[in-house]
Amino acid sequence: MKNRYEKLQTIQTPAFILDKSRLEKNLDNMICSFEKHWKNIIIGYSYKTNSLPWLLKYMQSKGIYAEVVSPDEYALAKEIGYEDDKIILNGPYKSQESIKSVLLNGGILNIDAIEEAKYVVELSKEFNNLKVGVRINFDLEKYAPSETLMGKESGRFGFNIENGSFEDVLQLLKNNGVDIVGLHSHVSTKTKSLNVFRESAKMISKLIKKYNLNLDYIDIGGGFFGDKPTNAPTYEEYILAIKNELKEIDDSKTALIFEPGVALAASAFQYICKVFDEKIHKDFNIILTDGSIMQIDAQMNNRKFPYNVISKDKGSTSDLKQIVSGFTCMEKDRFIYIDKNAQKLKKDDYIELLFTGAYTLNFTPLFIQFLPNVYVYENDKYYLVRKKWGAKEYMINNSTELELK
Numbered sequence: 001m002k003n004r005y006e007k008l009q010t011i012q013t014p015a016f017i018l019d020k021s022r023l024e025k026n027l028d029n030m031i032c033s034f035e036k037h038w039k040n041i042i043i044g045y046s047y048k049t050n051s052l053p054w055l056l057k058y059m060q061s062k063g064i065y066a067e068v069v070s071p072d073e074y075a076l077a078k079e080i081g082y083e084d085d086k087i088i089l090n091g092p093y094k095s096q097e098s099i100k101s102v103l104l105n106g107g108i109l110n111i112d113a114i115e116e117a118k119y120v121v122e123l124s125k126e127f128n129n130l131k132v133g134v135r136i137n138f139d140l141e142k143y144a145p146s147e148t149l150m151g152k153e154s155g156r157f158g159f160n161i162e163n164g165s166f167e168d169v170l171q172l173l174k175n176n177g178v179d180i181v182g183l184h185s186h187v188s189t190k191t192k193s194l195n196v197f198r199e200s201a202k203m204i205s206k207l208i209k210k211y212n213l214n215l216d217y218i219d220i221g222g223g224f225f226g227d228k229p230t231n232a233p234t235y236e237e238y239i240l241a242i243k244n245e246l247k248e249i250d251d252s253k254t255a256l257i258f259e260p261g262v263a264l265a266a267s268a269f270q271y272i273c274k275v276f277d278e279k280i281h282k283d284f285n286i287i288l289t290d291g292s293i294m295q296i297d298a299q300m301n302n303r304k305f306p307y308n309v310i311s312k313d314k315g316s317t318s319d320l321k322q323i324v325s326g327f328t329c330m331e332k333d334r335f336i337y338i339d340k341n342a343q344k345l346k347k348d349d350y351i352e353l354l355f356t357g358a359y360t361l362n363f364t365p366l367f368i369q370f371l372p373n374v375y376v377y378e379n380d381k382y383y384l385v386r387k388k389w390g391a392k393e394y395m396i397n398n399s400t401e402l403e404l405k
């Protein structure tokens, strides 16, 4: 049996590694918990969180819908092999072609702003029985103080309830014979708390009663914790909190839609880089690696990932602080700070950062080095599912000549 170090020598670093069994566990656990408490469940995987094609295809094979928020993501879902009836089209930026295609082929469209509603109305002159969902916007900060991302400034998506925009769009759609079959609420919060989902569900319930809506679905969005090593809410606690606000809804008739990204992807990925040199500056040891902060935290949010060091042999203890740094020429490319008296990192050691599956691969810029390898790990083997981008891939769709086309 090869040990971990020997196995890692079969891959080319830096690399993201998708642990298939972890992904499977995340998804099965979610489906199982949700289905226990609601008959009609739909899960749409949020493409933007991590749109590695292998992952998207895996989701499709599990019956998961594609939750897309742009023309390019919509095209990507098609490329993966999705039909419109398994696509959830969300977000502020949609092409008319994608709106039309999803509407006419039984997909889910959640409209976000007025021009989309007007376009649907225009389509309704030609096509009968169009069904849409409407994304709601309300002052969640009032009900969940300090929990939302934008605080008093308020969220920017959907139709605002307090100022009447929501009612206006309902009227516009109804007057033109467009069916409102869904309400959508996705909110970005700092806390991902039960309270946030409770308040969303409560608001949806209120709107259903007030406007006498007969819904095919309630879309509660994403933003759940996954299997974090904290005392975060479980999937069962989430759905029970939501269900408790929707007592009057028939769960065999109205589907509950979830749009997880982070919860499924984050813990399934590791990022592996390798030490190639070191140097002492002042009173700390700078560890040079082939990884970079740009590949795991490009927005420099100071994200702290748990990590492991995998060495050929144990080695000594460092009496200096160690700073793990990256391949770029940016001073700030430092992503692990280690106190003194820890294991001394040395050439050819691997550093594995955990929980690197959410908002990392898709945020990785083409800066200095191009996109890294991605492997899927299954049954003790590493399968290359995205080969590193080199200069050739970087040049694709470029022209070094001026030609009129």
Ligand SMILES: *Cc1c(COP(=O)(O)O)cnc(C)c1O
Residues within 6 Å of the ligand: 046, 048, 049, 067, 069, 090, 091, 186, 221, 222, 223, 224, 259, 260, 261, 262, 263
């Ligand atoms: C980003 C997003 C999601 C997924 O959010 P996570 O935090 O990754 O779970 C779901 N729905 C919509 C509309 C989104 O914009």
